[in-house]
Amino acid sequence: MSPHVMMIITKPCYVDKLTNLQNVLIVCVEDGDDAVSLVNGCVSFTELTQADETELPKPEISPDDTVAIPYSSGTTGLPKGVMIRHKGLVTSIAQKVDGENPNLNLTGDDVILCFLPMFHTYALNSLILPAIRAGAAVLIVPRFELNLVMELIQRFKVTVVPVAPPVVLAFVKSPETERYDLSSVRIMISAAVTLRKELEDAVRLKFPNAILGQAYGMTESRMVAQSLSFARNPFRTKSGRVGLSSEMLK
Numbered sequence: 071m072s073p074h075v076m077m078i079i080t081k082p083c084y085v086d087k088l089t090n091l092q093n094v095l096i097v098c099v100e101d102g103d104d105a106v107s108l109v110n111g112c113v114s115f116t117e118l119t120q121a122d123e124t125e126l127p128k129p130e131i132s133p134d135d136t137v138a139i140p141y142s143s144g145t146t147g148l149p150k151g152v153m154i155r156h157k158g159l160v161t162s163i164a165q166k167v168d169g170e171n172p173n174l175n176l177t178g179d180d181v182i183l184c185f186l187p188m189f190h191t192y193a194l195n196s197l198i199l200p201a202i203r204a205g206a207a208v209l210i211v212p213r214f215e216l217n218l219v220m221e222l223i224q225r226f227k228v229t230v231v232p233v234a235p236p237v238v239l240a241f242v243k244s245p246e247t248e249r250y251d252l253s254s255v256r257i258m259i260s261a262a263v264t265l266r267k268e269l270e271d272a273v274r275l276k277f278p279n280a281i282l283g284q285a286y287g288m289t290e291s292r293m294v295a296q297s298l299s300f301a302r303n304p305f306r307t308k309s310g311r312v313g314l315s316s317e318m319l320k
Contacts, residue, residue: 085112133157140191142289152191152289159195167200175302178205181254182230183222185211191289192261197232206230216240220250227254231280234262235269242272253279257300261285 077095078088088096098112137159139151166174174196176182182201186193201208209226211219214237222228238260241247258273258280265284274282283299299305 079115082112131156133160138194140194140289141189150289154191154195159199162195163199163203166196167204171301171303174200174300175304176200176204176206176230180204180206180229181226182206182208182232183211183219183228184208184232185214185219186232186234191287192232196259196261196285196287214240216244217246220247220252223255224251229254230257230259231255231277232259232261235260235265238265238269238273241276242269247276252277255280258282259285259300261287 075094077097078091079097079099080088082098082100085096085098088094096112097115097118099115133156135156136153137156138154140154141149141151166172167176180201182197184193184197186197188194188198198208209222209228211222223231255277256279258277260270260282261284270282270284274280281299281304
């Protein structure tokens with residue numbers, strides 16, 4: 071666990087794994103009918119939301135303060151926590167969704183499906199925060215289950231689906247895709263590892279109205295390049311290519 075952690079926000083089913091921690095506040099987010107057991111030393115997230123925030127002291131925040139510690143995927147070693155500053159994170163989000171022709175054209179009408187792990191920079195920096203900035207809705211799913219994901223796409227008219235290549239392969243191989251209406255999806259972003267051109271071409275047949283492209287990034291630098299086919303004024307890109315670097319990137 072990272073040093074100096076003062077609070078952990080989790081679900082009730084994981085509380086037992088945290089009981090040995092000292093001087094750490096555990097906040098539980100209720101999941102449906104789950105009840106938070108205060109016997110385990112938890113504080114209900116619902117209880118926190120009912121507090122009067124005006125009574126709390128306003129902290130002093132510098133642009134150079136650490137705002138998040140996402141964990142690397144451990145491609146060349148053990149996963150490592152990377153300290154991200156306020157200034158760097160805000161700039162990274164602006165590079166994606168701000169300006170006259172943003173690289174990632176999210177709008178307030180979009181519904182974005184998230185089954186990616188939120189401790190990873192892909193979900194945090196390239197999905198959740200840009201969606202909040204654009205005013206889009208985020209539909210959170212605890213884990214990837216193919217039929218459930220397709221059902222949610224159909225029911226909630228999901229428009230943006232961020233994926234990794236194993237998910238693309240699951241869509242391509244499944245005959246179940248014919249049972250669901252996936253026509254609402256307009257953007258499918260693939261990242262984390264390289265998506266082969268053959269898979270990219272094959273999944274296009276499953277999502278006839280979607281723009282499909284790839285993105286590249288690192289935990290330390292966030293997403294630094296993505297297909298320009300996602301831009302408000304898109305450029306044509308070739309299958310299997312990641313595109314150009316983000317605007318204003320040095």
